[in-house]
Amino acid sequence: METRRRKAIETTKELADIILQATPHIKSNIHPATRVFQAVRIEVNNELKNVKQVLSDILTLIDVNGIISVISFHSLEDRIVKQFFKRESQKCRCNNIICTCEPPKIELVNKKPIQAGEIELKENPPSRSAKLRIARCIRG
Numbered sequence: 001m002e003t004r005r006r007k008a009i010e011t012t013k014e015l016a017d018i019i020l021q022a023t024p025h026i027k028s029n030i031h032p033a034t035r036v037f038q039a040v041r042i043e044v045n046n047e048l049k050n051v052k053q054v055l056s057d058i059l060t061l062i063d064v065n066g067i068i069s070v071i072s073f074h075s076l077e078d079r080i081v082k083q084f085f086k087r088e089s090q091k092c093r094c095n096n097i098i099c100t101c102e103p104p105k106i107e108l109v110n111k112k113p114i115q116a117g118e119i120e121l122k123e124n125p126p127s128r129s130a131k132l133r134i135a136r137c138i139r140g
């Protein structure tokens with residue numbers, strides 16, 4: 001049986017070209033390798049784990065009336081921030097008949113995330129994926 005030996009990928013350009021060849025051609029201004037590189041970066045930097053850690057650390061560090069502002073740059077990060085803000089601002093998190101929850105630690109400043117407007121999108125295209133969520137600490 002013949003074994004295939006592939007040459008190791010040595011540059012990001014080589015990898016981008018391989019991804020481009022393996023991806024169906026779709027009209028888009030975004031290179032198909034963008035998402036793959038993003039996924040590699042997220043994994044290598046442990047980004048999602050770090051977002052969760054920072055959010056849980058914030059609750060131990062912030063003072064009453066302190067503001068938590070988080071800008072996320074992709075949907076996986078935003079989902080973590082959204083769920084964290086939702087959970088920590090809920091009056092009840094136990095769903096027992098007799099609630100045993102402590103009162104919430106934060107309240108949401110904006111219900112929906114703030115996103116770049118038309119003018120900013122034209123001047124700064126990478127802002128297209130940014131979402132700003134804000135909460136205020138209401139209990140020490």
Ligand SMILES: [Zn+2]
Pocket residue numbers: 091092093094095096098099100101
């Ligand atoms: Zn409860």
